[in-house]
Amino acid sequence: MWSDKWRLAKRAPGWYTCRQHGRQGFTLIEVLAAVAILSLVATAGLRLSIVSQQAVTAVKEQQQVLEAAKALQMDFLTTRVADRGTSGDVEWETEQETQDVFGGMWQLEYRRLQVRSGTRSVTLFLP
Secondary structure, eight states: HHHHHHHHHSTTTTTOOOOGGGGOOHHHHHHHHHHHHHHHHHHHHHHHHHHHHHHHHHHHHHHHHHHHHHHHHHHHHHSSOSSSSTTTTTTEEEEEEEETTTTEEEEEEEEEEEEETTTTTEEEEEE
């Protein structure tokens, strides 16, 4: 009778664990802690993946704008190109500018080439 009460008392909430009877296993708290840690790691990995994908997209867009600007620069230096224009999703605008140098002793003439594609833009100064 005494042993039956002791056995029931051992099964009272918060007192009984698997390890007290020689069985191997994890408690509910250990499993919940492991799940919480894994979810934090998974969330951080997902966020890192999203941020890196956005960075790759931004770099590709900037590279496309730079390649278009380089091609336009060569066109301006070798042939006659309109001062404003579009080609696909790239648009450009040029303007002749003059800058005083050495306190107005000389004037430097150049062409400013502005190339835009979407939200990206590049400005080149051509002789």
